[in-house]
Amino acid sequence: MSTGASPKRRRLEVEDIGDVTFVRFTDSKILDEANVQVIGDQLFSLVDNHHRKNLLLDFSRVEYMTSAFLGKLVTLNKKVQQAGGRLALCNIAHKEIFDIFVITGLKRLFNIYRDEQEALQSF
Amino acid sequence: MSAVHEGKKAGNREYCWRLPSDLGKIPQLQQEIMQLLQQNGFPEPDVFAVRLAVEEAVANAMKHGNRLLPNKAVEVALGLEDDAVWVCVRDEGEGFDPNSVPDPTSDENLERASGRGILLMRHFMHYVEYRDNGRTVYMVRRRVLASGSACHVFCVSTAQA
Numbered sequence: 001m002s003t004g005a006s007p008k009r010r011r012l013e014v015e016d017i018g019d020v021t022f023v024r025f026t027d028s029k030i031l032d033e034a035n036v037q038v039i040g041d042q043l044f045s046l047v048d049n050h051h052r053k054n055l056l057l058d059f060s061r062v063e064y065m066t067s068a069f070l071g072k073l074v075t076l077n078k079k080v081q082q083a084g085g086r087l088a089l090c091n092i093a094h095k096e097i098f099d100i101f102v103i104t105g106l107k108r109l110f111n112i113y114r115d116e117q118e119a120l121q122s123f
Numbered sequence: 124m125s126a127v128h129e130g131k132k133a134g135n136r137e138y139c140w141r142l143p144s145d146l147g148k149i150p151q152l153q154q155e156i157m158q159l160l161q162q163n164g165f166p167e168p169d170v171f172a173v174r175l176a177v178e179e180a181v182a183n184a185m186k187h188g189n190r191l192l193p194n195k196a197v198e199v200a201l202g203l204e205d206d207a208v209w210v211c212v213r214d215e216g217e218g219f220d221p222n223s224v225p226d227p228t229s230d231e232n233l234e235r236a237s238g239r240g241i242l243l244m245r246h247f248m249h250y251v252e253y254r255d256n257g258r259t260v261y262m263v264r265r266r267v268l269a270s271g272s273a274c275h276v277f278c279v280s281t282a283q284a
Contacts (some may be wrong), residue, residue, distance in 0.1 A: 001233035064171070066178050067243055078234065096171050103246045104239050105228035 006090065012041045014046065020118065020123050021052040028063040038071035044079060053085025056119050060091035070104060077110065090119040140199045142181070149181055155202060163203050168259045168267050172247035173208055175207075176255040179240035180212040180260050188214030188258065218256030 008110045013024040023043070046052045055076070077087045088111040092098045114118035140161065142148045154175055181197055189195035195215040202209045227238045240269045245251050250263040 044167070066175060066182070066240035067237070068182065070239055074234055074236050096168070096175075099246075100243065103228075104242060105233055109233050 010042075011035075012042050012046075016052075017056075017120060018123075020054045020056050020120060021046060022056045022058065022120075024058045024073070027063050036066070036068040036072060039069070040075070043071045043072065043076050045087075047079045047083055051083075053080055053083040054123050055080055056088045056090060056116065056123075057114060058091050059089055059097060060093050062092075062097055063094055065097060065100065067104075067117070070100070070106060073106070073110065086123060088119045088122060089115060090114065090116050135202060135204045137200065137202045139201075141209045142185075142199065143187040143193060144191045144195050145193075146182060146185060146191075149178055152181065152199065153178060159201070159203065159209065165208065166267050169264055173210065173264050175243045175283045176251075176262055176264070177212070179209055179244050181264070183240050184212050184214035184216070184253070184260075187219070188212060188216030190216065205266075206265055209261065209263045210260060211261045212261040213255070216258060218258045220272070221253045221257055 002110040003030075011026055012024055013020045023046070025039070032042075032068075046055065073087075073089075080087045089101075092101070092112065101110065101112065111119075111122065113122060130160060138165045140152055140155075144150060146219055156177060157170055157174055161171060171184060177199070184197040185191055189197065195205075197215075198211075200211040200213075221241060224241055225232050225235075227233070227235065232238065241251075244260070244262060248262040249265045249270070250261075252261045254261060255261070
């Protein structure tokens with residue numbers, strides 16, 4: 001069995017575009033219960049240790065996620081707000097992933113944009 | 124890990140797993156369930172829905188039911204029928220009242236970090252019922268037809284369950 005949960009493996013691709021940090025997930029099927037802690041820690045570290053405060057998350061590769069990851073996003077949203085910044089999501093390509101944000105009401109909480117151009121203009 | 128029991132009833136197949144309360148065991152369970160669904164021709168929306176609902180139910184059973192205690196197990200049963208798939212997840216905890224779980228979509232709960240699993244299970248499965256004081260959850264997903272709608276035949280048998 002391979003969970004792919006090694007804490008040493010990088011789960012994120014990070015690129016700074018002006019004062020916005022653009023984050024891509026490296027794997028489409030890692031946002032499950034077993035791996036979400038590692039990914040959450042890497043996202044939190046961007047704010048807590050690397051002092052990024054404007055985050056744009058690219059969901060184009062994300063094909064699966066659970067409520068555990070939603071919890072991480074809620075916490076991340078609070079962290080960037082406390083740092084005086086903003087969290088935005090873009091490129092949600094899969095209908096089921098978008099549905100999850102609608103069903104849970106989190107579409108009301110998060111700033112969701114069609115693509116990165118639209119999202120970057122919002123900062 | 125693989126199904127510890129595989130049986131056949133009137134052309135339908137049933138599978139059972141017994142897992143320790145270890146979240147790291149969930150991906151392999153998911154893999155096996157996804158393979159079963161794909162091998163039996165369930166379309167992608169059904170596979171996504173069952174995968175998500177099973178993960179939410181098993182994670183809840185391990186974390187909130189069994190409190191991640193290593194001496195407590197979670198049992199998962201899955202049945203493949205022509206028109207549907209059913210899943211039963213049972214823990215060894217003290218049980219809970221599913222109606223007492225706060226609405227995670229209300230404004231006051233929207234920024235809580237947890238509490239959305241049952242909501243997702245109820246959305247992605249066509250039928251969800253808690254039994255045995257909340258220790259067992261039984262869920263049904265009807266097969267999506269080529270037209271995009273779920274099979275109606277199973278509505279009757281589910282309502283009678």
